Amino acid sequence: MNEIFNDSSFSREVIDKIRAEEKDWEANEVAQFLRKQAESKEQFFTLGDFPVKRTYTAADLAETPIEDIGLPGRYPFTRGPYPTMYRSRPWTMRQIAGFGTGEDTNKRFKYLIAQGQTGISTDFDMPTLMGYDSDHPMSEGEVGREGVAVDTLADMEALFEGIDLEKISVSMTINPSAWILLAMYVVLAQERGYDLNKLSGTVQADILKEYMAQKEYIFPVEPSVRIVRDCITYCARNMKRYNPINISGYHISEAGSSPLHEAAFTLASLIVYVEEVLKTGMEVDEFAPRLAFFFVCQADFFEEVAKFRALRRCYAKIMKERFGAKNPESMRLRFHCQTAAASLTKPQYMVNVVRTSMQALAAVLGGCQSLHTNGYDEAFAIPTEDAMRMALRTQQVIAEETNVTQVIDPLGGSYYVETLTADYEKRIFEILAEVESNGGTLKLISDGWFQKHIADFAYETALRKQSGDKPVIGVNRFVDNQDDPEIHTHPYDQTTAERQVARTQRVRRERDAEKHEALLKKLVEVAKDPSENIMPVTVELVANGATMGDIVETLKDVWGTYRETPVY
Structure with a gap:
């Protein structure tokens, strides 16, 4: 032994x-x-x-x-993906922002950068997420409300006006329409004369977790996975520093799953994506170094640290033993982390500052590469500037005042943390084996298997909160009958839709209509041939003024749309 x-x-x-x-x-x-x-x-x-x-x-x-514990920067990377971790530089402080039009969010970006933010993270509104233009009937009342509205390249130009994209990492939280946003980002960079290989950041793109948890999907599963494959292969060949996907457990957790299922289900999605890219003939070491992940940090401090450590170990073993990776860069799990939005409360809302601080510290001690800390007012609306400043200061205090960055994996060697790390690894691999033995991830999505596990744990958690077995300060413990101080939430500008629609319609009027129609026909031809990569024609389309809705509606005619079979 x-x-x-x-x-x-x-x-x-x-x-x-x-x-x-x-x-x-x-x-x-x-x-x-x-x-x-x-x-x-x-x-x-x-x-x-x-x-x-x-x-x-x-x-x-x-x-x-x-050897399963090992050293930082050495396989299986349990103690961290890099040998010096935060002693060289702290994690990227990436506060998410997005509301109104591109100009509106651009002001928030510049404010956060001035406050010390070191990376940009972008939220898009629901119409953009679902591939609707802002003047589509389905967009009414939602334009710019819960994220920034982006219909055309002109919106992307406004969004990043005055920001040097070669000098700051940009993350885009977008899923079924992710490749279109990525294409706009590429064209914007080309317009500015940037070297695509100097761009850093990520587009979320992970569509499988949508079918499992978040339910923001457009097309059936197979063409959606094909789009992810195309993003990965395109970026591997054209954008050497860019992460073409953030394989996401965050939304699985926020839908109500256990931390274990968050971890295991995310790796189940990883396996699908890697297998799809390998089918194109690309070697695993050509693209795996740029795969990235996105996880939540929940309230159970030591469990979250152990979860992150176990995920690194599992990922390294999967990439090496299952897929034959030889480059250590292909085995290093790198992840963005966000504190748990689902843990935020409206009663005694300033307690959210404490919750977020504890979760952020656990994320750091677990070895995250970038971090978003939630605003104390996010249970009400998108965060105000004051809430975002406090959230950013939380990260800065951890980085600058606590000295936790001086030692790599300071909880490594803890009898409890090491035991829980090993337990997590064992259980993750058991779940992955169960997925395979029952037909694989895509079949089990169709069967509702993942959805049922998430729903069952969410229901059990709700019962525990209701009974008080799961404490929530201010809600079922230490309830204060006095009214909380009045909170000033982020206002919604009622002129947003009007301003956004005006720009979209102007772009439609001014584009080359004949070239636009020819490119849409080309898009249809590419979509019908699964061996083709959809990114190049999408880049051409957005450069010529195509709207997101033009592209999505055209592809709906080719691929159809997805309707989930409910699971009870």
Whole structure:
């Protein structure tokens, strides 16, 4: 057996001695104390339902191979993807922003950059997410309300006006229409004379988690996965520093899943995407170094740290052992993290600052590469400038004042954290094996398997909150009957839709109509041939003034749309 404790100090004899001492402690000191004061529960669990022992010792790590823990920047990257981590530079502080028109959000970007933000993260409104132009009937009342409205390249130009895209990393939170936004970003960079290989950032693009959890999809699963494949291969060949996908567990968690299912389901999606790209003939080491991830950081502090460590280890093993990756860069899981929006409350809303701070610290101790901290007012509306400044200052305090960045993986070696990391790895691989044995990710999405697991845990969590078994300060514990101080939320500008629609209609009038129709016909031909990459023709279309709706509606005629079979 390959043991972590394989020197004379931690021989099998010593491990047995530790176990015997722990048993004696339980029978004497613990039993005697419990007769005087009982514990608050008969059994303790993590937020994700992992049983938690009273204490952990070296004996709990006896079965953990030493190479599975390893060193930062070395396979299997449990302790971090890079050898110096935050000692070289802190994580990217990427506060998400998006509302109104491109000009409106551009002002927020510049404000946050002036406050010390080191990366841009962009939220798009619901019509943009779903591929509707702002003047489509389905967009009424939603234009620029919960994100920035982008219909055409002109909107992208306004969004990033005055911002050097070669010097700042840009993330775009977009899913079924992701490739169109990526095409607009490419054309904008080309217009400015940028080197595409110097652009950094990511487009979320992960469509499978939409069918599992968030439900923002347009096309059936197969063509949607094809689009993701095309984004990955296009960027691997044309944008060497750009992450063409953020494979996302965040939305799986926000839909109500357990932390374990967040982790395992995300890796199930990864496997599909890698297999699809490999079918094109591209080698795994050509594209895997630019795959990136997006996870939530929930309230269970040590569980979240262990989850992130286990995810790195699982990913490294999948890429090396399953897909034959040879380049260490292909095995390094890099992830953006966001604190848990679902944990924010309206009652006693300033307590959200504390929640977010604890979650952000866990994300940092878990080794994130970039981080968004939620605003204290996000349970009401998109955050105000004051809330975003406080959220950014939270990150800056952790980075500059706490000294937690001085030591890499400072919780590594904790008996509890290492045990929970190993437990997570084991359970993740068990779930992945179950997925494969039952027909694979795409089949189980169609069957509603993922959706049922998420819904079941969400329902159980709701019951626990209702009963008080899951404490929520200000909601079911320490409820204050006094009214909270008045909160000033971010206002919605009623002129947004009018301003946005005017620009979209101007672009339609001014574009080359004949060339536009020819390119739409070309798009149809490309869409019908699954061996073709859809990105180049999309780049041509947006450069010629095509709207997002033009492209999406054309492809609906080719591929159809997706309707989920409800699962009860």
